[in-house]
Each structure stands twice: as structure tokens, then as C-alpha cells.
Amino acid sequence: xxxxxxxxxxVAILGYLFLYxxxxxxxxxxxxxxxxxxxxxxxxxxxxxKLFHNQEMLGAAWNSLLIGVSAxxxxxxxxxxxxxxxxxxxxxxLPILVVAPIAIPEILMGxxxxxxxxxxxxxxxxxxxxxxHIAFCIGFVAIVVRARLAGMDESLVEAARDLGATPFQAFRxxxxxxxxxxxxxxxxxxxxxxxxxxxxxxxTAGAGALTLPLEIYTMVKISVTPEVNxxxxxxxxxxxxxxxxxxxLSPGTLRxxx
Amino acid sequence: xxxxxxxxxxxxxxxxxxxxxFFAIPTLIMVLASFRYPGEFGGLAPLVQRGEDGQRIVNLTxxxxxxxxxxxxxxxxxxxxxxYAVITTVLCLVIAYPLAMLxxxxxxxxxxxxxxxxILPFWSNFLIRVYAWMILLGPQSxxxxxxxxxxxxxxxGPVRLLFTPFAVVIGLVYVHLPFMVLPLYANLEKHDPALLxxxxxxxANGWQRFWRVxxxxxxxxxxxxxxxxxxxxxxxxxxxxxxxxxxGIMIGNVIKQQFLDTRDWPFGSVLSxxxxxxxxxLAGLAAWYARRARAMx
Numbered sequence: 084x085x086x087x088x089x090x091x092x093x094v095a096i097l098g099y100l101f102l103y104x105x106x107x108x109x110x111x112x113x114x115x116x117x118x119x120x121x122x123x124x125x126x127x128x129x130x131x132x133k134l135f136h137n138q139e140m141l142g143a144a145w146n147s148l149l150i151g152v153s154a155x156x157x158x159x160x161x162x163x164x165x166x167x168x169x170x171x172x173x174x175x176x177l178p179i180l181v182v183a184p185i186a187i188p189e190i191l192m193g194x195x196x197x198x199x200x201x202x203x204x205x206x207x208x209x210x211x212x213x214x215x216h217i218a219f220c221i222g223f224v225a226i227v228v229r230a231r232l233a234g235m236d237e238s239l240v241e242a243a244r245d246l247g248a249t250p251f252q253a254f255r256x257x258x259x260x261x262x263x264x265x266x267x268x269x270x271x272x273x274x275x276x277x278x279x280x281x282x283x284x285x286x287t288a289g290a291g292a293l294t295l296p297l298e299i300y301t302m303v304k305i306s307v308t309p310e311v312n313x314x315x316x317x318x319x320x321x322x323x324x325x326x327x328x329x330x331x332l333s334p335g336t337l338r339x340x341x
Numbered sequence: 342x343x344x345x346x347x348x349x350x351x352x353x354x355x356x357x358x359x360x361x362x363f364f365a366i367p368t369l370i371m372v373l374a375s376f377r378y379p380g381e382f383g384g385l386a387p388l389v390q391r392g393e394d395g396q397r398i399v400n401l402t403x404x405x406x407x408x409x410x411x412x413x414x415x416x417x418x419x420x421x422x423x424x425y426a427v428i429t430t431v432l433c434l435v436i437a438y439p440l441a442m443l444x445x446x447x448x449x450x451x452x453x454x455x456x457x458x459x460i461l462p463f464w465s466n467f468l469i470r471v472y473a474w475m476i477l478l479g480p481q482s483x484x485x486x487x488x489x490x491x492x493x494x495x496x497x498g499p500v501r502l503l504f505t506p507f508a509v510v511i512g513l514v515y516v517h518l519p520f521m522v523l524p525l526y527a528n529l530e531k532h533d534p535a536l537l538x539x540x541x542x543x544x545a546n547g548w549q550r551f552w553r554v555x556x557x558x559x560x561x562x563x564x565x566x567x568x569x570x571x572x573x574x575x576x577x578x579x580x581x582x583x584x585x586x587x588x589g590i591m592i593g594n595v596i597k598q599q600f601l602d603t604r605d606w607p608f609g610s611v612l613s614x615x616x617x618x619x620x621x622x623l624a625g626l627a628a629w630y631a632r633r634a635r636a637m638x
Contacts, residue, residue, distance in 0.1 A: 091446075098439065098440040099440075101436065101518075102515075106469070109469060112476065120479065122483075165356035168349065169353075180357065181356075184360075186624070187617060187620065190576050190593050191616065192364070194609060195371040195613070199363075199370050218363040218364050279466045281466075285597075307479065315465075315472065323465075330457075
């Protein structure tokens, strides 16, 4: 190994340490038998026990799940259509509208949706959050599906058409099964993004609905407690599981995320 | 209408309609809101009103923009946010470059795993990643304790880490680092190693090979990463809100305040408009530079 590559390794290890040390600390303190996130006192599962008796937290988790499932279901259908349309046709407006919500600072989408929902007299709550989440998830699904389509062998569709399949039959029987891993990966990504979203939810939730990130935010604002460590650890575990599934189904999905 | 055009509309229609209704129209409403009067109890005043003589009056004004341009406070806040975002972008570049270089030069079989290890933390909840730094920088933390002990040994007083601009920049760098690593890696991976061999044969040393071959070739990746880090960092409000205290607030905090606390929506919309124009303008500039750098490479 040359001197230069040793130096590179050292910097890279420091880089990975920087990325992981904070998260490892959150997980470690979730098992620490002390109210303070300072000295290690002893191992306990108390914070998890507390968590499962915290009605507000459980309610927030249920809301997050409901929002995540509805938003990812709708955005997967719309995002797949968008990804297919962008791959198949020369479009001007759609690609811009797909990328723009991802490209601008999140806060802008949050405040504009707040004004919009109030203007159309929609009470802020679960519905407004779901509508907002669908809007920012469509782009991510569309990008993953489009990438999958770009890697597809176009001659298979042509063969189906030559054999007399209608365009719709060719899509349903050939294209869709081929891009299915991309679609599922997109759906899991949308679910993760929805479960994790804080900024847009913060503006579109009103007083009615609490989600996990909103609950975590409120707790952290008041004080730093090991209960937050416990819920964070569980949330990380969930995300990790979803990511492993998504990457098994469609390698390269992770890179399209944001 | 031909069958193909009908198909195009059937497939692109629903997502297009959704994004028009829930993205394009809200954005246009925000643009309009920046020219409206604030409501008596917050929010927006009615756009169309009947005057005393029964005539309809459209209530639009430039006052909100005048307020923005007449008070230096807001320009300073934008400038401050701009500098935080610039420092964040530079630090991300400095940390990400060796990481991306290492990944690009490791054996092909290791690359995917090394990339995955960079992305994995950023899939965990954004708030958790910020919260982790609240623990690390907090006064009770082992890290802050060790740093202050070290400073004490040099006769320097204890420093406060949490609720300072320093904490904000650390949080910003931490959250945005993967956005810099990925485009850099994607670029560096494509470099032809023969170019470095050629430079070496012609007598270039390590630094010369880096500065005159690798770095110029990686400029498109640098600009792409810079745009991906700079734009979200510029408009962020949760990180300064949790890590910054009062000294570390950024423009995102004031926008949030205008919409949710003061409830002066027209002025909040003005700030959002300026943020959009600046962020999109700078991103456009970065894209233009990236294209030029690619054309020259």
C-alpha cells in the first residue's frame, strides 16, 4: 500500500466515523439506565417500556403509518405513470413538475401548501398531510421507475406487439412485470420518505394530527430524554429493514433517493 | 386525436394533474400572496372587496416587497444564511472528496458496500440525526467534556458548543454530506486511470497529478454536489431551530415564524419568493458551470 493511499484510508475512516458515531451514541443511550445522556450507568429496557405505554406516541405512530401507507399507495400509482410517460413520450411540463418539488428547498413546498389548503378551506389534519406527502413522493417514484425502464430490453415490448398484443396488453403483460422491482422499490422509498418527513408535515398538519417526527420534534424541543433515543432506535431499525428489502428488489434504488 | 396522443394524455394526465393542483397552483398562490395584504387576524386579507360605492376593488400591493427592501435586517439574514450554506458546502466538499476518491479507487467488489455505508445514515430520520448532535454537543456530553478539558489544559475557558452558529454548521454538514459524496463518486469512478499514469510518466508528482488532472476532471461532480448541498442548506429551518439557539437563526426560521407565529403570510411569502429566486438562481449558475466544465473536460 502506498503512502498516499494510507493517507486516503485514514481520512476516509474519519469520514465514516463522523457519519456513524452520532447514530451509535443515540442507540447506546437508549439502553442506558440514566435520565441524562451523559455517563454510562447500566443496561435497561425501561425507556422502551415507557415508550409502549406512551399513548400520545402510539397515536402518533399510528398516524404516521396511516399517512405512510396511503401516501405511498397513491404516489406509487401516479409516480409509475409519470415515470412511464417520461420514458415513453417527449414531454415538456411533466419532467419539470416531477423534479421541481425535489429541487427546491422543502420549506417552500410546506408554506405554499399551507396557503393552498387554507384557501380551499380544507381543515388541516390527516387529509392535508396525505395530499402533501403524495405531492413530494411522486417525483421519487417516477425517477426510480424511469431508471428501471431505461434498463429494460425494448425488443421484448416490440415482440409482444408483433405477436398482436395491444399497447395496453404489452404494458400489462410485459413491461409491468419487468419494472415491478422498480415499482416496489419506489413504493418503499415513498413510504420511508413519508414516515420520515418533518418539514412539510410541520406546515400542513395544523393542530389536528400528530406524526412521529412531529412528536419527536416536540419532545426534543422541551428536553433531551432517553425516550427519544428509544423511539429513534426503533425508527432507524424500521428504515433499515425497508432499505434492505428495497435494495434486494432493485439494486441502485438507494442512489436515486434524496 | 390520434391513438398515440390519447395514450400520452391517459398516462401522463393523472400525475400531471396532481402535480399541477398540489404543486404548481399552490406555488402560484404563494406568488400572488406576496402581493396581498395580511388579514386582520393573520393569514390573508380578502383579495376582492366591495368598496363603499359598490365597486369591486382588487387588493394588491407592493408594500410587502418595500418592507423587505427597506429593512436591512432581512438582507443581512439572507446574507448570513448564504454564508452558513457556503461554509457547509465547502466543508462537505473537503470531507467528501477523499471519501469519494477512496471509494472510486477501491476494488470494484467493495465499491457498492462503501457507497451503501455513506447513504445508510442519511436514510435514518432527519430529526434523529440532528438530535444526535444535540446529545454530542450538549454540556453534559463526554465529547464536550473532553474538548473543554483540552482547552482548559491550554488555559482557555470552557466553550459552549450547543446553541451556537458552530453547532448549526456541524448539523448542516452532517445532514448534507451524502449529497456531496454521491455525485463526486459518480464522477471520479469514470476517470481513466491511464491519465494519471501518463501524468506520472511525464514527471508530475502526487499533488500535481491531483490538481492538474483529477480535480479539473471532477469539476462537474463538484458543481453538482455543491448545488445539492447548498440549496437545502440555504432554506433549512429545523437545524438552526434545534441546534442554533437565538444566535444561529437562518432565513428559514423567519419564514416559519411569519407563517406559524406572527401569521403575516404576505410577508412570509415575500421571504419565500426571495429564497426561491436566490436558490434556483444559484443552482442554475452551478448547472451552467458544470456544463461548461464538462464541455472543456
